Amino acid sequence: MNRIAECCCGQLTIEVLGDPEMHGVCHCNNCKKRTGSAFGMSSYFDKSQIVKTSGEANCFSFHNTEQNHDQKRHFCTVCGTTLFWSVSTMPKLTGIAGGCFVKSPLSEPTYSANQANICSWLGLPRQWQQDA
Numbered sequence: 001m002n003r004i005a006e007c008c009c010g011q012l013t014i015e016v017l018g019d020p021e022m023h024g025v026c027h028c029n030n031c032k033k034r035t036g037s038a039f040g041m042s043s044y045f046d047k048s049q050i051v052k053t054s055g056e057a058n059c060f061s062f063h064n065t066e067q068n069h070d071q072k073r074h075f076c077t078v079c080g081t082t083l084f085w086s087v088s089t090m091p092k093l094t095g096i097a098g099g100c101f102v103k104s105p106l107s108e109p110t111y112s113a114n115q116a117n118i119c120s121w122l123g124l125p126r127q128w129q130q131d132a
Contacts, residue, residue: 002051005100007081012055012074014084014096016045021093024111024128027118030064034073034082038119041098043106050094057083 006013020043031040057074064071070088075081085095098106111129112118124130 001104003101003104003106005083005096006102007055007076007079007083007100009076009079009081011078012053012057012076012081012083014053014094015051016096017049017051018045020045020096020106022111023098023106024109024113025124026113027116028066028114029117030066030071031114032117035097038122039112041109043096043098043101044090044093045096046092047094053084 001019002015002017004013004015022042022044025039025041027039031042032038034040056077058077060073060075062071063069067089071085073082073085075083081097081100083097083100087093087095098109108125109128111131112124113131115130118124
């Protein structure tokens with residue numbers, strides 16, 4: 001099954017084949033700032049699963065000191081949605097904003113990362129794998 005994730009205005013898309021290798025939520029400050037929410041929903045696909053990208057993107061590269069990795073975020077030049085990214089500690093994977101798969105939604109996430117930063121009011125399913 002092919003899935004397409006798109007930005008808010010639809011100008012930038014990324015198409016992938018199949019299900020993500022990893023699909024979960026992250027409570028680090030970086031993900032909270034990226035999404036403007038209590039957590040980020042991140043779906044990581046093997047680079048071989050990427051069928052194509054279309055549209056124009058800008059790239060923001062930086063070193064994430066909180067988690068000690070380099071990151072490159074690709075975002076729409078029109079609406080600013082961060083659609084996909086790469087992380088130096090996972091070189092074979094591409095992260096895609098899980099909520100951007102609106103026409104073919106992903107299944108339930110399976111993990112919750114960076115629990116130390118979880119918002120105190122947030123409850124998540126107990127069956128999800130949780131890491132510090």
